[in-house]
Amino acid sequence: MDLAERLTRLGLPKASLTPFLALGEPRSFEQHAFLWKPGEPATHFAILEEGLVRHYYVDAQGRESVKAFRGPGEFSAPYAELILHKPSRTFVQALAPTKLLLFSFERFEKLAENSIEFQRVARRFVEQHFVAKEQREYEFLQLTAEERYLQFCAERPEHLSHIPQHQIASYIGITPVALSRIRARVAKTPKSVVRRR
Numbered sequence: 001m002d003l004a005e006r007l008t009r010l011g012l013p014k015a016s017l018t019p020f021l022a023l024g025e026p027r028s029f030e031q032h033a034f035l036w037k038p039g040e041p042a043t044h045f046a047i048l049e050e051g052l053v054r055h056y057y058v059d060a061q062g063r064e065s066v067k068a069f070r071g072p073g074e075f076s077a078p079y080a081e082l083i084l085h086k087p088s089r090t091f092v093q094a095l096a097p098t099k100l101l102l103f104s105f106e107r108f109e110k111l112a113e114n115s116i117e118f119q120r121v122a123r124r125f126v127e128q129h130f131v132a133k134e135q136r137e138y139e140f141l142q143l144t145a146e147e148r149y150l151q152f153c154a155e156r157p158e159h160l161s162h163i164p165q166h167q168i169a170s171y172i173g174i175t176p177v178a179l180s181r182i183r184a185r186v187a188k189t190p191k192s193v194v195r196r197r
Contacts, residue, residue, distance in 0.1 A: 003049045003101070006073030016117040021047075023108065024101025035092040035100075036078055042088045044102050045077035051098025052159050054167060056091050066170040068132070069095075071159055075125050076100070096162040140173060146182045148172040 004017050029035060035053060053076050055067040070076040078088035082105055112118035139148050149172055169179040
């Protein structure tokens with residue numbers, strides 16, 4: 001499935017896609033390469049074509065906290081910093097060979113001032129980001145750690161081989177040891193059911 005088809009499935013109108021995608025600069029990143037690091041200017045955003053990236057923080061003791069994973073058709077950027085015109089606070093790293101389109105946020109904003117189509121594109125990505133945030137909040141408040149793990153596996157089955165277990169543990173808010181125990185239980189009970197919204 002190509003990028004235009006993925007974005008159409010997200011609800012972006014086809015008429016908006018051609019001029020929008022034409023603004024992007026194709027970029028490729030090797031596995032483990034960084035798209036952004038803390039302190040760097042947050043002036044661009046990316047739409048992934050292939051691959052996988054993770055967004056994470058590192059505290060003063062060097063501990064990592066995984067904020068998000070993003071795959072093909074998804075938006076990637078230090079989002080809050082981009083809007084606030086501040087340097088990135090976030091590491092964004094490729095977990096697999098990754099191809100993306102890189103967009104100047106300033107240029108996009110200027111074009112969107114006079115383009116209903118670009119405004120529609122922006123709104124769709126904001127909506128997608130908001131829904132993802134709401135879903136993550138719901139999962140932490142309403143699901144057990146095992147249910148969060150199963151939900152994650154169901155949402156990103158094609159990416160599991162690229163994500164180390166300690167990063168999955170960080171993302172769902174548990175220790176690697178706790179995740180190992182969950183994985184052992186799940187292996188014995190393959191019909192575990194995840195409660196959904």
